[in-house]
Amino acid sequence: MKETDAPILAPEQQLCFAVYAAGQAFARLYRPLLEPLGLTYPQYLAMLVLWEGEPISVTGIGQRLGLDTGTLTPLLKRLEAAGLVRRTRSAEDERRVVVTLTDRGRALKERARTIPDAVACASGRDIDGVVALRDELKALARALDTSESAL
Template identity: 55%
Template sequence: MERDNDPSPNWLLLDRQLCFALYSSSLAMTKLYKPLLSELGLTYPQYLVMLVLWETETLTVSELGARLALDSGTLTPLLKRLETARLVTRTRDAADERRVLVSLTDSGRALRQRAEHIPEQMLCATQCPVEEIQALTQRLHALRSSLEQARTDSSLPD
């Protein structure tokens, strides 16, 4: 992809920055989630952990971290709080003591039913058709992949 070498100061306007559009949209979305999740006793990051575990009841901490793009230093306190709330358990893998398995408890599984209304409420708040949200989600996943690739691509200019 060719770079536009136009040094126009217009590129430095805040409203022209993709990063700010993503950041401010993420903040707005997280704020909208807050009251919905507080009814469940969850924070947004805890909700993300629960979403993954509702898909796959047991994962290693490493697998969970990879799925959520979180390092163990961030994930461990989240898991401790979820364990204290009796929504998950953490146990050493009998086959490999170095691995810690995270599993849903009965309470964690039951919480899924109470959370089922949340995606629909969030979709309504976007005021966008489902197809548009699905397309945007796919495009954002592709963007994230491109950005991750660019970070490791040695041919990029400094």
């Protein structure tokens, strides 16, 4: 088994690098699709959450996307500067910043509707294939996160 030690360290052989490279490939694919909407990919993710339902707090968005405030606060400020969202402190609990869509932000949803289909098409998989791989990755992420404590 000695002689198989070295190749295991090659990036191309590792699952983590395959995930990393697939993420880069998605980023390259999304960039030209989102550029006409004036959104980056993480901004698009935040808009997806807002299109699902608002108002929602910064923490609420962070829980859906797995992002912390250090990432979301400047991201949401840029979306606010672009006129897509509003950030207002909650009256009941003044620690909360509640994010709502503007009319322009709501209208952008229509222009984004064609994106998931274009991406699914680019993946070269049918719906079942996309769903199967998606669920495998969800299970992987869950396994990685739950094992953290065991190390």
